[in-house]
Amino acid sequence: MTLTAADFPVELSPGTWDVLRGDFPLLIDGKFVSSASGAAGVTHDPATGAALADFALGDAVDVDLAVRAAHKAFGGPWSKLSHFERARLLRKLADLFEANTQVLAELEVIDNGMPMWLAGLTARNNAELFHYYAGWAERIEGTTTTPPAHVLAAGEALTYTLREPVGVVGQIVPWNVPLSMACLKLAPALAAGCTVVLKPAEETPLSAVVLGRLIMEAGFPEGVVNIVNGDGATAGAALVKHPLVSKISFTGSTEVGKLIVRECADDLKKVSLELGGKSPVIVFPDADMAKAVPGVAMATFFLQGQNCMAGTRIFVHADIYDELLEGMAAFAGSMKIGHGLHADTMIGPLISAKQKARVMSFVEEAKAGPARVVAGGKAPEGPGHFVEPTIVADTTPDMRVVREEIFGPVMAVQRFEGDDLDAIAAMANDSDFGLSGSVWTQDLSTAHKMAARVRSGHVSVNTHGAVGANIPFGGFKQSGWGREFGREGLDLYLETKAVTVAL
Known part of the structure; x- marks a missing residue:
């Protein structure tokens, strides 16, 4: 697919041209790969109709490979990193966002249609998100409390709580602010120690591929973040149904949110939903x-x-x-x-x-x-x-x-x-x-x-x-379950374990 400067009303930065002239593969287990089926989609500039790029279009096979990679990574070196090491990686990713703000903003504009002033603002805010949750990664801690009376009756005891990552998380994001939606889910999940399979919207795949490259450049272990572009009916449904996925985080329509809840009920996956509004x-x-x-x-x-x-x-x-x-x-x-x-x-x-x-x-x-x-x-x-x-x-x-x-x-x-x-x-x-x-x-x-x-x-x-980044956001009624941003956004990706030890 050949694009020229004539396809855009303003000259794009050299970095954006480098991205557009490259490939748009999937990210699975630390490697950029074509879809297993070889299927590809085409994304268009909604302001002109110009075809921008071909991108790999994943399906259930690719989702399975990605989930298994995330499952392996969850029990691998990632689980051994200290909170401070996770925070360091998040800060490195934030720095890379800041260094690539212009490219990321331009990709959002031509793929989604949003005005440049807004794309630049959201690109900078994404860097702040990773800085913010890097701080929370260093502050995940449990509490001590009084042991049960029947345990104390037999002698001294200690009761404390641990905050542990929920596991492999499937994250499904919409097309309206594609990069920001991915970041607001990724940042707290990674701070908590989860591993992720991210499914971007098929209408806006470009920035997610660059996000994957920045994640690998920052030094995250293989399989910690996997990105599978694909449509909702195939890749999205496969992610929701996968038995190794412990939690689904979805932003989109209320109708699709209800379908996800029904699917997750079979194995009682944890679900958080940011859905429609009529404010x-x-x-x-x-x-x-x-x-x-x-x-x-x-x-x-x-x-x-x-x-x-x-x-x-x-x-x-x-x-x-x-x-x-x-x-x-x-x-x-x-x-x-x-x-x-x-x-x-x-x-x-x-x-x-x-x-x-x-x-x-x-x-x-x-x-x-x-x-x-x-x-x-x-x-x-x-x-x-x-x-x-x-x-x-x-x-x-x-x-x-x-x-x-x-x-x-x-x-x-x-x-x-x-x-x-x-x-x-x-x-x-x-x-x-x-x-x-x-x-x-x-x-x-x-x-x-x-x-x-x-x-x-x-x-x-x-x-x-x-x-x-610090203000919890979410809905009442049919606008969803749970809160994103703030400490509440981190809590979505953590389990609380109580431990009692008879001494």
């Missing part, structure tokens, strides 16, 4: 409009709306409803739509033609009324899977645009009146999801009261989606 954004009449207008708009349009914590249900007090709508419509109209490599692009393409069609189905349905489209609502002509940032006003709770996760740049705005916080919270919580949310007010009391009432795992005040 509420509540704007009170005293909100600072200079901050609320761009902040609420970006809560929806960030990453083209292709993120699980997108604030897509906007509840606005009647006193400022028209003012906020007018401001957000103007903001949406000013957002530059284009290829993510352009420095001023704010809205890139959606991931695929299929996703574009799905998003536009919501928009066309909303246009039929009784709601009204006050901004956007169109798919620009030409190549690429672009959809304008769209605001649908005067929505009601029963509408599909309000009920379902769209995963696109479409905002549904509803009006509320009065100051009954319980009633406002009831509207905000009228959803199957509970992942994120935000409250916009200058009243400190109102802010804290509403944050307590919103049934979501993550709530921000006068900002939206305030995630960080």
